[in-house]
Amino acid sequence: MQDVRDALYIGHRSDGTLTRRPMSPHLQVYRFRLSMFLSIANRAAGVAAAAGSALGVCWLNAAAKGPESFKKVQKVTRNPLGKLALAGWTLALVYHFVAGLRHLAWDAGYRFEKKEINEDGPVAVGVTVGATLVLLASIFGVAACRSRKKKKAS
Amino acid sequence: MNASHTPRIDVMRSQLGRARGLGSGKAGVDHWWLERMSAVALVPLSGWFVLQVLRLAGAEQQDVVEWGGKPANASMLLALMVLTFYHMQLGLQVIIDDYVHGKAHLPASLLLKGAALLIGLFAVVAVLKLALAPSTKAGA
Numbered sequence: 645m646q647d648v649r650d651a652l653y654i655g656h657r658s659d660g661t662l663t664r665r666p667m668s669p670h671l672q673v674y675r676f677r678l679s680m681f682l683s684i685a686n687r688a689a690g691v692a693a694a695a696g697s698a699l700g701v702c703w704l705n706a707a708a709k710g711p712e713s714f715k716k717v718q719k720v721t722r723n724p725l726g727k728l729a730l731a732g733w734t735l736a737l738v739y740h741f742v743a744g745l746r747h748l749a750w751d752a753g754y755r756f757e758k759k760e761i762n763e764d765g766p767v768a769v770g771v772t773v774g775a776t777l778v779l780l781a782s783i784f785g786v787a788a789c790r791s792r793k794k795k796k797a798s
Numbered sequence: 799m800n801a802s803h804t805p806r807i808d809v810m811r812s813q814l815g816r817a818r819g820l821g822s823g824k825a826g827v828d829h830w831w832l833e834r835m836s837a838v839a840l841v842p843l844s845g846w847f848v849l850q851v852l853r854l855a856g857a858e859q860q861d862v863v864e865w866g867g868k869p870a871n872a873s874m875l876l877a878l879m880v881l882t883f884y885h886m887q888l889g890l891q892v893i894i895d896d897y898v899h900g901k902a903h904l905p906a907s908l909l910l911k912g913a914a915l916l917i918g919l920f921a922v923v924a925v926l927k928l929a930l931a932p933s934t935k936a937g938a
Contacts, residue, residue: 687893694886698917701879705924707862710933714859741844744837751834779848787856794858 678765686743689736696733731780738779739772829888836885843878859934866928879921887914 655665674680703721706713720726746768750756755764854865865871890910898906 690886690889691893694890697882697886701917701921701924704866704875704921704928707859707866708924708928708932710935711859714862737844741841745841748834748837782852783855786852790856 678769679761682743682765682768686740686747689740689743692732692736693740696729696736699729699733727784730783731776734779734783735772735776738776739768742768742772742775829891833885833888833892836881836888839881840878840885843874843881846874847878863928863932863934866925867932869929872925872929875925876922879925880918883914883918883921887911890914 653664653667654662657663703717706717721730746755746764755761850865850871854862857865866875887910891907894903894906894910
């Protein structure tokens with residue numbers, strides 16, 4: 645036994661001999677709570693947002709490289725699978741943004757009581773879903789309008 | 799560990815006892831604070847980014863070139879890229895700290911820092927090229 649982490653596992657039997665006590669319950673033992681899902685979802689959303697941002701840089705690079713590179717990228721962004729990835733990236737960014745604002749509020753000492761955190765969780769979910777839907781509808785709507793205008797002009 | 803084996807305590811020192819007297823870790827508060835400050839800076843930048851996405855949705859390459867050629871857009875874009883990938887590196891480092899233990903920790907951290915730096919540089923160079931020397935020729 646090297647330190648207190650291991651030492652804390654050690655208990656006494658009734659006859660005085662030492663024994664190693666069981667480990668504390670693991671994650672699957674606990675009842676599901678929204679707050680625990682939102683916590684890990686923020687981390688997952690951060691990773692997804694980072695991956696999407698790296699792809700966003702590829703888009704930027706293609707625009708700088710020239711029309712042909714940009715056409716290749718458009719094949720991805722106009723493909724249904726590409727659109728799904730864009731939607732996923734948007735969802736991740738929006739949720740990470742919302743959860744980040746909550747974290748900043750907590751760090752400043754607001755809404756950090758258990759009751760308040762449990763009240764705010766469903767609000768965060770609603771805001772995330774609503775904002776994501778509005779954003780995606782506007783982005784795809786604007787894109788569709790623009791391509792229709794271009795068809796009329798040509 | 800099996801229950802029939804009787805454990806023995808060789809050295810018992812608390813984590814606090816081990817850390818005491820070594821001085822502060824120096825970097826912990828910095829990391830936490832910079833993660834928050836980059837997050838705060840990214841709030842308005844994200845708002846700007848959403849507006850630009852709406853402006854550029856479905857755009858052709860010449861629209862993007864025209865947009866990226868404006869100094870204000872290029873500056874905002876550079877700030878967004880630098881802060882995004884800096885914030886990303888700080889956040890992913892915490893995940894490595896949480897889940898990667900022992901000897902793998904250092905190479906994982908270095909790999910992350912290298913990758914974040916390269917993606918960030920790539921983004922900056924792409925923005926600068928778009929702003930200063932975009933290619934509009936069809937053969938490029």
